[in-house]
Amino acid sequence: MPKRILQGTVVSDKNDKTVVVSVERRFAHPMFQKTVRRSKKYKAHDAENKFKVGDTVSIQECAPISKDKRWTVMTD
Template identity: 70%
Template structure:
């Protein structure tokens, strides 16, 4: 099964080797028929601490690295 790849913006880089990435998705509301924006934060593994707040990054699923990290940052 292929690994999912998402695109988002780094919102925090304070933790060592971890970047918090906010991923936004848009969809049409089934009843109101208007576009709705929802965002979700993912904690991703960043081994070299190279990504800073505001960077656009892509993240990919991986095996669990810690209690909350299930994603890794891949180069754009």
């Protein structure tokens, strides 16, 4: 089964080897058909502390690394 890949923006890089990525999704409201934006934050593993706040990154699903981390930042 392929691993999910999401794209988002780094909103925090304060933790060691971890970045927080905000991923936005858009969908049509079931009744009103207006486009709605929802965002969710994911903690992702960044082994080299390479990514900074504001960077656009892709994250990939992985085995659990810690209590909250289940994603890794894909290297460009």
